[in-house]
Amino acid sequence: MVENETALFEESDGRLLNRVQQGEVEAYAPLVRRYLPGLRAFVAMRLPVHHLADQITHEAFVLAFRRIREFDPQKPFRPRLQAITWSLVRAELQRFARAQTNMSRLEQVLHAEWSSGTTSETPADEALLLEECLNRSEEHTSELQSLTNIV
Numbered sequence: 314m315v316e317n318e319t320a321l322f323e324e325s326d327g328r329l330l331n332r333v334q335q336g337e338v339e340a341y342a343p344l345v346r347r348y349l350p351g352l353r354a355f356v357a358m359r360l361p362v363h364h365l366a367d368q369i370t371h372e373a374f375v376l377a378f379r380r381i382r383e384f385d386p387q388k389p390f391r392p393r394l395q396a397i398t399w400s401l402v403r404a405e406l407q408r409f410a411r412a413q414t415n416m417s418r419l420e421q422v423l424h425a426e427w428s429s430g431t432t433s434e435t436p437a438d439e440a441l442l443l444e445e446c447l448n449r450s451e452e453h454t455s456e457l458q459s460l461t462n463i464v
Contacts (some may be wrong), residue, residue: 326390349370356398445452
């Protein structure tokens with residue numbers, strides 16, 4: 314690290330927050346480096362799909378940056394960052410649970426149709442609706458991913 318970067322990294326969270334709030338965007342980088350490993354581990358341990366850990370962690374830092382003016386530099390940064398992250402993790406867990414429930418229900422409907430021998434060329438209305446719901450969920454996730462990659 315360059316001497317200037319070392320000095321930034323050793324600054325307190327409060328001073329860094331003050332600087333970011335005053336428009337020094339580069340002062341946010343030490344906060345990210347300071348909390349990234351622990352935050353990523355926090356997310357990875359709670360999600361059933363581990364490849365989303367980087368995405369959720371990134372989104373947490375982006376949201377924290379967007380709300381930086383709401384942060385009190387006199388209070389610790391980490392708990393606020395963790396609260397944002399926990400909200401994102403909960404939302405992802407709920408989305409995952411809904412998708413799993415919908416997928417399970419779709420499988421049950423299709424299996425019941427197949428087992429009864431009453432399958433036609435057009436699946437039951439419920440199966441179509443569940444399939445459409447799953448497709449929308451995937452579209453929403455893709456849209457969310459594209460939005461979180463914009464700072």
